[in-house]
Amino acid sequence: SDGLPAWYPVGSLEVAWSNERLIDLRRKLGVARSWGVSADLLSPQHANDLIPLLSSQIQGALHVPSDGIARAVRAVEAMASDSESMGVEFVGNVVVTGFDIVDGRIRGLQTSKGPIEAEQILIATGIWAPTTGAMAGITIPLIPMQHQYAVTTPLEQLAGETEEVRHPVLRHQDRSMYFRQERDSYGIGTYRHEPMPFKSEKLPTTRQDGRAPAEREFIDEEFDQAFEYARELLPALRSVELDKRLNGIFSFTPDGMPIMGQSPSVKGLWVAAAIWITHAGGVGKTMAEWMTSGQTEWDTRECDIARFEPHALQDRYIHLRSMQQYREVYDIVHPLEPATEPRNIRTTPFHTRLVELGAHFGESGGWERPRWFTVNEAAAPPSSLRTGWEALEWSPAAAAEHLGTRERAGIFDMSTFAKFEIRGKGALRFLQLIAANQMDRPVGTVTYSALLTHSAGIRCDVTIIRTDPERFLLITGGSTGSYDLSWIKAQSNMRSDVEFNDISDELCCIGLWGPRSREILAAIATDDVSNAAFPYLVVRKLTVNHVEVLAVRISYVGELGWELYCPADHGARFWDIVWEAGQEHGALAAGTTAQDSLRLEKGYRLWGADIHTEYNPLQAGLGFGVDLDKGDFIGRAALVDARSAGVRNRLRCMTLDDPSRIVMGKEPIWLDGKIAGYVTSAGIGYSIGQSIVLGYLPVAGSKLGGRVEIEYFGERLPATLRSMPLFDPNNKRLR
Structure with a gap:
């Protein structure tokens, strides 16, 4: 309505004040390239060319030319105007008082102006979303957080500025801050203060004391240190003071991601909450696709409201995890670094035994899962040692557990299935x-x-x-x-x-895998577990020392073995039985880190990394998991069409030429001088002495034996395309 742009394509700069941050910017540059975002790492001088106010003490900056500044209100007004021209009606000044839900389906809305019938309703009420959701009996797990933002008095260096925004968005993540030009002034936002959560139900819904509902009183003393850091980065700010000040309120979730999708408990009730302006366009596109066709172009696994397990919908969990997200929003966080609290939410019946063996736990879905066992570190080969980024959240014990499983037997806690x-x-x-x-x-x-x-x-x-x-x-x-x-x-x-x-909590499970697993199971079971009596992909009920066990002849590590399920109340005793029998055969406890390297050697795919909704089974090489001749099933018609059209991209296996080098995942893959894909999974195959990489590449040009490069922290590591699996390609050990 004011005739000014809703979008300023001025780009962005993330500056490095420390060497640690500069190194991390190299990693982020790779991630940007993996997602097809044009970016460059600039010298201090080149960064200063874009923002002449910058201190000479910066060590470099990540420049994203396609970034910019969005004016949310203008964007909303423009879209509303277009919508009205197409017949959409907006009804303002309405209070929602409830939802009409019949047999688990949305039927309408109760408002201060009467009922509205609807078969689909989208909750997009931002920081009020938890309160709105509660009216429908659903939990929307987000916490409104206060966040400090201030605008300076005019800068002499920007006197006469005619553009509302000319400088790139500036992020100073070493100090948890960001900056935006506002004509001849600068806006300063900071996350340096302790989180200041606000209960959704206590938020005002109308302006109070001249403030918008999403604004609270500014706390000067919380901003003092941030203003000093701002003047350190932008010395020109030393000659100005603060003019406008506010504590704005916006949303944080337990995992830092948006909340989208249809409620699992109320059909037709949709949610799009915790959406920052940076994500709004993509979220709008995705929600429109989802609500009209039931499908989306982009995979939504990390945003879907259904991703939250029941414990993650409890108030204390939402509060603590969201607070941690606020504190770490600009931190350098290792991809394997586990959350600090709350922990020990879900433990398996074997937990005490795992602790006794020196388990180092990660957390997934609320479950405490052993990554490795310190008792195994002494058996690790010297060649398995790591340094740097890839050594974080890792132990040489994982190498010992991998090799011990291949050579003898590994005992894995698989109860978290x-x-x-x-x-x-x-x-x-x-x-x-x-x-x-x-x-x-x-x-x-x-x-x-x-x-x-x-x-x-x-x-x-x-x-x-x-x-x-x-x-x-x-x-x-x-x-x-x-x-x-x-x-x-x-x-x-x-x-x-x-x-x-x-029945997840009713059953626990041991994965007993390795060439000696049959000898171990035979020693404790009263039943015949020979290959003739118990072949691959067969399930039998066994009795193991008075414990009823469902034994499943299958393996995710590519070795002979079983998944052994028993009632959870017999779990601790069952672990002891298997553990004691295994000691005669050199069995060792093994964790998820070893399991991951074992499955990589076999080329087993990991859902959420190597496979998800953006790929079909033909691209993923999972034709064995599909039977097109059995009759109709969901996705069959599309899969037949995909087969007829031909596969253009396929999951490929690569090994780094230098087997001592390691990448972590999501790094760009260079093919013929261009970025052709990104790493979906990676790790060391200790049995074959190779550094393994998986990633989707164009079928044309990515032939076996071909050459690629993996960009890791700015360095391109040569790699060779290999056939899968790298270990036991004929599956002799498995069967």
Whole structure:
């Protein structure tokens, strides 16, 4: 309405005040390139050319030319005007008082101006979203946080400035600050102060004392140190004072990501909350796709409201994790660094035994999961030692556990799997609909399958055990249990002939894998576990020292072995039985870090990294998890079309020419002088002495034996394209 732009494409600068930050900017440059964002690392002089006010003490800056400053109100006004011209009606000054929900479906809205009928409703109420969601009986896990922002008096150096914004957005992450030019003044935002949470239900809904509802009183003493740091970075600020001051309020979530998607408990009720202006355009596009077609172009696993496990919807958890997100918003955070609190939310029946063995725990989906065991460090080969960034959240014990599993046997705590019972007269028919593989197999078999979206993207990958003619056990990742179950149940369309039960906490599981695993199991089971009696992909009920065990002949590490499920209340005793029997055969406890390197050697894909909804099974090399001849299933038509069109990008395996080098994931892959993809998974294959990298590359030009480069902290590491799997390609050890 004021005739000024809603978007200023002025770019952005992230400056490095410390050498540590400069190194991290090299990493971030690689991430930007991986996502197709043009960026460069500038010298101090080149950065000063863009913002002449900068101190000469900076060590460099990351420049993103496509970045800029959005004026949210102007953008909203422009979109509203366009919408009204297309017949959309906006009704202002309305108070929402409740929702009409019938049989788990949204039917309408209660307001101060009367009811509104609707089959779909989107909650996009920002910092008020938790209060809005509560009216519908759903939890929207975000915390409104106060955040300090101030604008200086005019700067002499900007006198006569005619543009509202000319300088790039400036981020000073070593001091947790950012800056924006505002004509002849500068705006200063800071995260340096302690988090100042605000309860959603106590937020005002109208202007008070001349302040907007999302503004609170500015606290000068909280800003004093930040203003000194601002003057350190921009010396010209020493001659000005603060003019406008406010404590704005915006949203933080437990994992720092937006909250989007359809409520798992109320069909037709959608959420788009914790959306910063930086994400708004992409979120709007995605929500429009999702609500109209049920699918999105981009994978939404890290934003979907269904990603939160029940514990993550509790007030204390939301508060503590969101506070940590605020404190760390500009910190250099290692990708494997676990959250600090709350911890020990979910522990397996083996937890005490794992602690006794010196387990170093990570956290996933609320579960405490052992990454490695310090008791194994002494057995690690000297060549496995690491330094630098890749040595963080890692131990040489992982190498010892990897090799011990390959050479003897590893005992893994796999209890964190999500385990769902699907039963009823329609169970098989339903699974045939959602699973891409053949589910009509004999009782006592286990099947790996992809579950696809209607566009053939990989929504989940699961193993499904048929325990009875009308009963199946579906196994998926512990951190994605709620996420997967919400989607699976949504496909049932409330059919009455299928029943779903989450039995994740009722069963614990040991992964017993390695060439001596059969000898160990034979020593404790009363049943025949020979290959003839118990072949690959078969399921049997065993008795192990009076403990009833469901033994599943399958392996995620590429070795002979079993997943052994038993009732959780027998878990500690069952661990002791397996552990004691394993000692005669050199078995050792092994953690998730070793499991990851073992699966990389075998080329096993990891959902959420190597596979997700942006890729189909043909691209991912998971044709064995699909049966196109079994009849119709979700995604089949799209997969047939994709096969006819031909695969253009495929998951490839590479090894670094220098086997001592390591990359962490998400680094750009250079092919023929251009960035052609990015690293989805990486790690050392200790059995083969190679540094392994997985990533999607164009089929044309990425032939076996071909050469690529992986950009790691600004250095290009030569690599060679290899066939998968690198270890035991004929699966002789597995079977």
